[in-house]
Amino acid sequence: MEGKEGRTHFSSLPEGVIANILSLTTPLDVCRSSAVSRAFHAAAQSDIVWDTFLPNDLDDFISRSKPGGLNFDPITSSKKEIFFSLCNSPLLIDNAKKSLSLDKQSGKKCIMLGARDLSIVWDDTSVYWTWESHPESRFGEVVVIFKAWWLEIRGKLSSGMLSPRTTYAAYIVFKMRERRYFGFNIDFVDAMVGIVGSEHSVKTVCLDPYLDDPLQRRRHVPQAGSNLPTNNISGLEMPKGRHDDWFETELGEFDNNGGDDEVEIILKDLRCTDSKNSLVVQGIEIRPKINPE
Template identity: 50%
Template sequence: CIARVVSLTSPADACRLATLSLNFKSACESDVVWASFLPPERPQTVSRSVSSLKELYFSLCDDPVLVRDGKMSYSLDRHSGKKCIMLSARALSITWGDTPNYWSWTCLPNSRFAEVAELIDVCWLEIRGMISSGMLSPGTHYAAYLVYKITPASYGFEFQPVEVEARFAGDEAASVSTQ
């Protein structure tokens, strides 16, 4: 009964409730509770290496899993249990991305992905990515970030205006420009 009630809260609440008493601790560590915090469609490779659903939950929070041939990273937000998806550079459409004069593909220490794109020279930067809305957690506000690293030898970005566009397939784009 306690486990069922706790399963209607959040992962953070379950961890706090576990400190109330031994009965609450036992209920809060049950698979009934943690099954409710895990998305039903999750990478199966992790499930085999853990002994409880609570352990699986925190494993997915702390150690993102590479899926889709290593081109996507899947993890969970520790407090809410919502999905966090990161696309690799290879999963994106980068204008001139396969042209060696403009881009190179290399390994970067500490990157979660096997390859990263290195900009050599280009007159504009256009990157497109797509993710199925079915992969996302329902009723959740999401943010999109372009993660990049600037090397000491890089130049040219500091004075360029940026335009960002986000949309759902078939919808008009919402644009934001900065100077």
């Protein structure tokens, strides 16, 4: 079929050709294009399209998952079904200490380091920290501050696990075990994210999800002479609610240019102004930095 100027209408192209064209776009573009016409809708279901959005090393990740841990059949499921399964149901890998998921908009890989995959100072001392199961965590255990002054959490992973030529950001995923917590409105935390061996900029972040609403919990007044940081929170990285009912705070970002460098994430508060309690850490998520439309 030709248009008014004698040019072939795009929708009249063979389905395979349309599928190949769509495979050069993004998952978000494909979903939008499926509403254009019946031809586009049919092409947008093709394995040719969705296979290009799946990681090249997916088989390796599957081999690192626990038996029975897949929410799809690698053989019989369509590529689209596999893609959205990985978007909606993270795949637990490496003895269920990490998870792999895909970003719906770009198809880029997202990795979360579970609490058991992090290095946490004094996490083996029950006076300061305790390990618990949590019904809303994707991992078997979370770590909870019982009462601590010193907070230091570190995570590392190979950049080869991530999508190349991508800007990533790291987020601590957490919540408070109860509203009657204290300490996090008094001391903010320093975060550093980057490739091992490179210079890291320090970012000050907040782990108090109710800092601007102290009526939601007991207000803990700092000791005389200390500075309450709530007086100066302009530009501070604040916690944001997630779709899974956890909170997250962005710790920093880095460019993954390929290769097999090691990425490190450091979160620490060495000020020791006051004790802290009730912070529940699920893990640290590393996912692509997506610009809002």
